[in-house]
Amino acid sequence: MxxxxxxxxxxxxxxxxxxxxxxxxxxxxxxxxxxxxxVDLDIAAGGFVTLxxxxxxxxxxxxxxxxxxxxxxxxxxxxxxxxxxxRRGEIGFVFQEPTLMPWATVEGNIYLPLRLAGLSRAEAAPRITEAIAAVGLEGFARAYPRELSGGMRMRVSIARALVTRPxxxxxxxxxxxxxxxxxxxxxxxxxxxxxxxxxxxxxxxxxxxxxxxxxxxxxxxxxxxxxxxxxxxxxxxxxxxxxxxxxxxxxxxxxxxxxxxxxxxxxxxxxxxxx
Ligand SMILES: Nc1ncnc2c1ncn2[C@@H]1O[C@H](COP(=O)(O)OP(=O)(O)OP(=O)(O)O)[C@@H](O)[C@H]1O
Ligand SMILES: [Mg+2]
Structure with a gap:
């Protein structure tokens, strides 16, 4: 070109x-x-930009x-x-390290940002299920991080970032x-x-x-x-x-x-x- x-x-x-x-x-x-x-940079709404x-x-x-x-x-x-x-919840951040809480299950980890936003577990449940499905981890909601592969942990980390619908x-x-x-x-x-x-x-x-x-x-x-x-x-x-x-x-x-x-x-x- x-x-x-x-x-x-x-x-x-x-x-x-x-x-x-x-x-x-x-x-x-x-x-x-x-x-x-x-740095001068415009981030366009809806775009996918890579640094x-x-x-x-x-x-x-x-x-x-x-x-x-x-x-x-x-x-x-x-x-x-x-x-x-x-506002809180409008930005999702996925860090290089998955940084999951080892003592919490997959759904417990994904619940965290919603808990911080004041949602009860019952209110959050459908959104947690939706986020787990979005990253293809159905069946692993009750698993602990140590029971997952590196790729699966990264999926949990992504689900945790997107559960707030940023x-x-x-x-x-x-x-x-x-x-x-x-x-x-x-x-x-x-x-x-x-x-x-x-x-x-x-x-x-x-x-x-x-x-x-x-x-x-x-x-x-x-x-x-x-x-x-x-x-x-x-x-x-x-x-x-x-x-x-x-x-x-x-x-x-x-x-x-x-x-x-x-x-x-x-x-x-x-x-x-x-x-
Ligand atoms: N909290 C901090 N305090 C002091 N210096 C820092 C801090 N964070 C980053 N730096 C310095 O700023 C520079 C840029 O770091 P940064 O982590 O943003 O780079 P990067 O492009 O993300 O690198 P990488 O690709 O290795 O992750 C580095 O020289 C680093 O040492
Ligand atoms: Mg870096």
């Missing part, structure tokens, strides 16, 4: 109504570590800033309609620790849920292949302090399924994205080239 066509696609995605706008967002930690160096970048470039920091778990030290985070911050779902390398086969399966399951539930998704990964398979839009970040090096709109049609991974179009996108990532890693890459 020509650079001009790519730029046009990026522009058309950028004009979709933003749910969230980051303007010049920077983060310097105590002791002076500059994690983010001025792709090398280890330590500030992806988790950016995700935590989006979630309101960390405050930026420069710039601002604006929600659509001028709202200061989303508008915005943030996933921080959720599949990085899993074997390739489980990872590919969960990629497809996640896309199906995204298409049926209408979430806005921000996904973090190191994997070019995963980013191309999942995303409408890929934000390539520079090494620390992280900035946006390039934005690409991936025009492969949805639903995306296993067969897509074998196509020339998918391969071509993976190559393009790899090149952008390599360019972003180059010592003199400046942080502003648009896709």
């Amino acid at each position: 020509s650079a001009a066509a790519e730029a046009l696609r990026s522009a058309s995605v950028a004009t979709a109504a933003p749910l969230l706008r980051l303007a010049g967002v920077g983060k310097t930690y105590r002791r002076g570590v500059a994690a983010l160096g001025g 792709l970048g090398p280890s330590g470039c500030g992806k988790s920091t950016l995700l935590r800033i989006i979630a309101g778990l960390t405050e930026p030290s420069a710039g601002e985070r604006r929600w659509a309609g001028g709202a200061a911050a989303p 508008r915005l779902l943030l996933l921080d390398e959720p599949f990085a620790a899993l074997d390739e086969i489980t990872r590919l399966k969960l990629n497809e399951d996640l896309l199906r849920l995204w298409e049926s539930e209408g979430w806005t998704v921000v996904f973090v990964t190191h994997s070019v292949f995963e980013s191309v398979f999942l995303s409408q839009r890929i934000v390539v970040m520079t090494p620390r302090p992280g900035r946006v090096a390039a934005e690409l709109s991936i025009d492969l049609p949805y639903p995306r399924e296993t067969a897509l991974r074998m196509t020339a179009e998918y391969g071509a996108w993976c190559r393009t994205v790899s090149e952008r990532l390599a360019a972003a890693m180059a010592p003199h890459a400046s942080g502003t080239a648009a896709g």
Whole structure:
């Protein structure tokens, strides 16, 4: 695809109504570590955007800033309609580690955010059942985390994030620790849920292949302090399924994205080239 066509696609995605706008967002930690160096980013409502970048470039920091778990030290985070911050339950966060409570069952773990929101177990029950079904864990409601495989624990973690029916779902390398086969399966399951539930998704990964398979839009970040090096709109049609991974179009996108990532890693890459 020509650079001009790519730029046009990026522009058309950028004009979709933003749910969230980051303007010049920077983060310097105590002791002076500059994690983010001025990130401008629009998150479109209903979109699937992936942050792709090398280890330590500030992806988790950016995700935590989006979630309101960390405050930026420069710039601002604006929600659509001028709202200061989303209400409780409007954001689901899936951490890299499943972080389940070992003493609670699958349904007990998934109940947690609803309990925090003040729902009784009886009120929560239908939603817990629905979330368990959504991630394909029927029959395991009473199991404990130690009785599950790594992939199943990650499914519980995703169910716990989506049981509140969030508008915005943030996933921080959720599949990085899993074997390739489980990872590919969960990629497809996640896309199906995204298409049926209408979430806005921000996904973090190191994997070019995963980013191309999942995303409408890929934000390539520079090494620390992280900035946006390039934005690409991936025009492969949805639903995306296993067969897509074998196509020339998918391969071509993976190559393009790899090149952008390599360019972003180059010592003199400046942080502003648009896709
Ligand atoms: N709470 C913290 N206090 C101090 N420094 C931090 C903190 N969290 C992150 N950092 C630093 O900020 C930089 C960016 O970290 P961050 O975790 O955001 O990177 P990342 O892109 O998510 O990396 P990875 O891909 O390895 O998960 C790193 O240099 C890290 O040491
Ligand atoms: Mg991280």
